[in-house]
Amino acid sequence: MKQAEHFESYKKDIFADLGDGKFAQEVKDLTIRLLGAFEDQEAVKVAEFSDDAFARVMTEISEMERSLGGEWTLVQVRAAKSFLADLDQSKVQ
Numbered sequence: 001m002k003q004a005e006h007f008e009s010y011k012k013d014i015f016a017d018l019g020d021g022k023f024a025q026e027v028k029d030l031t032i033r034l035l036g037a038f039e040d041q042e043a044v045k046v047a048e049f050s051d052d053a054f055a056r057v058m059t060e061i062s063e064m065e066r067s068l069g070g071e072w073t074l075v076q077v078r079a080a081k082s083f084l085a086d087l088d089q090s091k092v093q
Contacts, residue, residue, distance in 0.1 A: 030084070037087050 015031075018024035038060075039045055042053045049057065068076070 033084065033087060 015024065015028045018027055035046055038057045042049060042057070044053070072080075
């Protein structure tokens with residue numbers, strides 16, 4: 001996110017290390033949706049985040065990562081799918 005303002009001119013595929021395949025595409029799609037949710041929350045594009053907005057979003061991401069622990073349980077997978085479905089619904093409303 002810190003480099004978002006340079007993304008258009010840099011043109012590096014930030015997902016290149018994931019390789020190809022279904023998993024890589026899912027990670028890419030989920031990342032883009034999550035960033036879109038943060039853009040909606042902050043009412044600006046990632047490239048325009050203020051330092052305070054960046055800090056808020058990074059704190060939220062860190063909290064999400066800490067809550068993951070090791071391997072995902074079925075309950076965690078269901079909760080993540082529900083969260084993403086709710087994100088889609090909030091954009092429709």
